[in-house]
Amino acid sequence: MRPPLRSFLFIPGDSEKKLAKVAGCGADAVILDLEDAVLPENKPRARALVSAFLAAAPRGARPTRYWVRVNPFDTGLMLQDLAAVMPGGPDGIMQPKTNGPEDVRRLSHYLDALEAAHGIEAGSIQILPVATETAVAPFTLGRFADAGLERLAGITWGAEDLSTALGASTNLDANGEWAFTYKMVRSLCLLAAHASGVQAIDTLYVDFRDDAGLRASCRAARAEGFSGRVAIHPAQVAGINDSFMPSAEEIDHARRVLAAFAASPGAGAVGLDGKMVDIPHLRQAERVLAQAEAFGG
Ligand code: COA
Ligand code: MG
Numbered sequence: 678m679r680p681p682l683r684s685f686l687f688i689p690g691d692s693e694k695k696l697a698k699v700a701g702c703g704a705d706a707v708i709l710d711l712e713d714a715v716l717p718e719n720k721p722r723a724r725a726l727v728s729a730f731l732a733a734a735p736r737g738a739r740p741t742r743y744w745v746r747v748n749p750f751d752t753g754l755m756l757q758d759l760a761a762v763m764p765g766g767p768d769g770i771m772q773p774k775t776n777g778p779e780d781v782r783r784l785s786h787y788l789d790a791l792e793a794a795h796g797i798e799a800g801s802i803q804i805l806p807v808a809t810e811t812a813v814a815p816f817t818l819g820r821f822a823d824a825g826l827e828r829l830a831g832i833t834w835g836a837e838d839l840s841t842a843l844g845a846s847t848n849l850d851a852n853g854e855w856a857f858t859y860k861m862v863r864s865l866c867l868l869a870a871h872a873s874g875v876q877a878i879d880t881l882y883v884d885f886r887d888d889a890g891l892r893a894s895c896r897a898a899r900a901e902g903f904s905g906r907v908a909i910h911p912a913q914v915a916g917i918n919d920s921f922m923p924s925a926e927e928i929d930h931a932r933r934v935l936a937a938f939a940a941s942p943g944a945g946a947v948g949l950d951g952k953m954v955d956i957p958h959l960r961q962a963e964r965v966l967a968q969a970e971a972f973g974g
Contacts, residue, residue: 680971681876681904682706682830683921684914685744685771685805689714690723696730699740703914705905705972706742708771711758712749713838720754724761731765742768744805749774750783763791769803769830774810774838777817778824781806785828803830805878808869809862810838818865822872831876833907834866867902879903885910895920904968922972923965931962931969 686704688695690711699707709730715723731743745767748754751774759770772784781804788802804826809815821832836859840848843858850856855863863880870877879898882891891913895906899921906917923931934954937947946955 681921681968682742682878683905683972684908684917685878685905686908686911686914687714687746687881690727690745691715691719693726696726698911699730699743702741702911703918704741704908704911705918706744706768708744708746708907709762709767710746711754711762712746712773720748724758728761728765731762731767736766736768739768744769744771746771746773750780755784756787759787759791763788763797764795766795766797767802769805771805771807771833773807773835774814775806775808776811776813777808778821778826779817781821781826781829782824785826788828800827802828804828805831805833807835807838808832809834809836809866810842812839812842814839815862815865818862818869819872821869824873826873829873829875831878831905832866832870832873833878834863834880836862836880871902876905877903879906881907881909882913883909885913888912888916891916892920918972923969927965928969931965934958934962935966 682705684704685706685708686702687708687710690709709727711723745762747758747770792799836848848856848859867877882894895917905921908914908917937949938959941947946953
């Protein structure tokens, strides 16, 4: 089982200054961005910087995982992005504005060829689609589960591009919460990820100076079944990492669930503190302990 990645920190690919912050940022992965954080006229420079950055630290010698967000198919820029970054062996590709699993499959075929061309282990580069950024995308989320996409690491969602696609003037309601459409696609993303057996990654928290708000929002997301989140500023990484770790009480409870099952071999349901725990609780306890172990909790 691959350990879940809690935090993905976006780094604009054209910013040497921000790229220099990667080593100490503490994120489980960084996303070197070639898409929306980079103006069209800066794309060639960003490609060159990101490709040099990847090549400077080969896999195995990196302080964290290096993902790249490429441009989407309809821009005609994706192949140039991939041609530039693949020699450096990125750990994963974030694919924005996907319309559905067929888009992920197409990218996966490109990666098959490019891994072979650059001597990279076949199938080792993962894909994280941003799967709600177009009007059609939410309708295809249910198809991820049966698509057999072996590179799929998780599914994430985005509100900004979707509201642009809908001609909406805001994606928030009168209380400052996500408006209904965005709550809906967020839930569909969560369901699609779990239906596919991959991580559900929550979208960014815009107010990067509000650490308490970020932590509360991440804890709520984790309680719903998200296991990680995108960050836009280094100051968000610690809050995300902490919030997506199981708490000491959860770890303790999980250990006691395992012990209760171990004490009753062959039982599908056991009693713990006067409550029934059965196989779904056992699986959940195993998940909690696997995550705690992966990140030294
Ligand atoms: N990655 C690495 N370093 C970052 C960073 C990031 N995402 N965001 C900020 N920093 C650095 C800054 O360069 C600055 O460094 P310094 O102290 O050496 O000057 C330090 O952290 C503090 O930054 P701050 O002044 O608080 O923020 P800012 O005004 O420079 O930048 C943003 C604000 C939002 C522009 C910036 O955080 C950013 O570029 N975020 C990512 C945007 C992105 O990739 N979007 C695409 C996905 S939605
Ligand atoms: Mg975008």
